[in-house]
Amino acid sequence: MDFENWWLLAFPSFFLLGWLAAKIDVKQLMNESRKIPSTYIEGLNFLLNEEKDKAIDVLAKLSVNEPDSVELQFAVGSLFRSNGEIQKALAVHQGLLDRPDLTNAQRSRAVLAVGEDFFKSGMYDRAEDFLKRVGSGEYSPHALRLLIDLYVNQNEWHRAVDVANQLQFATGRSSSREIAHFMVEISALHRAGGDDVKAIDWLRKALKAEPSAPRPRVMLGEILKSQGRYLEAIHEWSQLESESVSYIGLVADALIECHDKLGTKIQCLEKFKQLAELSPNHDLLIRTFKLSVELEGQEDACDLSRNFLKRTSDLGWAIPLLDLIKNDVAEVSKADMDLLIEMATKYRQDEGYLCDSCGFRAHAHYWRCPACRLWDTYTPASISKGV
Numbered sequence: 001m002d003f004e005n006w007w008l009l010a011f012p013s014f015f016l017l018g019w020l021a022a023k024i025d026v027k028q029l030m031n032e033s034r035k036i037p038s039t040y041i042e043g044l045n046f047l048l049n050e051e052k053d054k055a056i057d058v059l060a061k062l063s064v065n066e067p068d069s070v071e072l073q074f075a076v077g078s079l080f081r082s083n084g085e086i087q088k089a090l091a092v093h094q095g096l097l098d099r100p101d102l103t104n105a106q107r108s109r110a111v112l113a114v115g116e117d118f119f120k121s122g123m124y125d126r127a128e129d130f131l132k133r134v135g136s137g138e139y140s141p142h143a144l145r146l147l148i149d150l151y152v153n154q155n156e157w158h159r160a161v162d163v164a165n166q167l168q169f170a171t172g173r174s175s176s177r178e179i180a181h182f183m184v185e186i187s188a189l190h191r192a193g194g195d196d197v198k199a200i201d202w203l204r205k206a207l208k209a210e211p212s213a214p215r216p217r218v219m220l221g222e223i224l225k226s227q228g229r230y231l232e233a234i235h236e237w238s239q240l241e242s243e244s245v246s247y248i249g250l251v252a253d254a255l256i257e258c259h260d261k262l263g264t265k266i267q268c269l270e271k272f273k274q275l276a277e278l279s280p281n282h283d284l285l286i287r288t289f290k291l292s293v294e295l296e297g298q299e300d301a302c303d304l305s306r307n308f309l310k311r312t313s314d315l316g317w318a319i320p321l322l323d324l325i326k327n328d329v330a331e332v333s334k335a336d337m338d339l340l341i342e343m344a345t346k347y348r349q350d351e352g353y354l355c356d357s358c359g360f361r362a363h364a365h366y367w368r369c370p371a372c373r374l375w376d377t378y379t380p381a382s383i384s385k386g387v
Ligand SMILES: [Zn+2]
Pocket: 355, 356, 357, 358, 359, 360, 369, 370, 371, 372, 373, 374, 377
């Protein structure tokens, strides 16, 4: 019999072995499930039914009867914490730390749990102490993440940068966007202290850490503008065009001011028209329209607005214009046009900005959501009611 035929005979044997293996697993599983106390199942049922208080009661009683079960203690501690009962969570986790029989990994986990309990209770000094003791290993990234949050909550940006770098190293995942934000915060502190040189220095560092980050560019341009370095400010903001064109809306007014100082507003209008083609967002459209009215006249501005309407589904800024213009530009007086612009602007202000993560609405743009505390979750262009 040749080689290929031998294999044909072997197939049924493999199926038989697989079937036996499956039988053994099922048997073991059945044995294990019989050992699970009914109270444990009861606790799980409460959890599944989202009756957390009852689940905690049942599992806490069970953990007293089963003091050797480390996993059960961790589960009860986590439940207490998630239920806001931090002191009880701490008692459970500190009890675990007192045990001499924990493996190194379990000890790290218990140290992390105590650190997290202190963090949740706002006792940052003690939390920091424990979180730093977690050390390397599988619990290190979680501990570093909490340490970053702890430093951010306390505005300790230098430390946040250091730990974010460690986290990057530990996980192999980039934290550069976050690091850039921390460096911008350091820059803002220097600026508030009147040291623009250091403020600019930190913004440059932020851009080195994350060249595509829009925030340092926005801030850098603002400092340069405040120093009368209009051309440099324009150059800095022009970098946003390639990476984050939608952020141009945030600096559009400042850009117009810079061009005004340099006597180059017509160039600004041409640039805005190009950008509006690329990113027809509300902020850019309304400013392009205003500039067009000012520099080219009402008729050209209305032609422009019609062109924009074909390109964007964001009708919010243009609905009042359309209602009043009604295809007869000649009848629109300067006063009417000013009123239209005012209405369109007010419409924008009524809508504001929206957090992509938690849906929190705000009138101003935030780099970090005041509600969910996440970075870069606000769409840079304001949201209008337009369809
Ligand atoms: Zn949010």
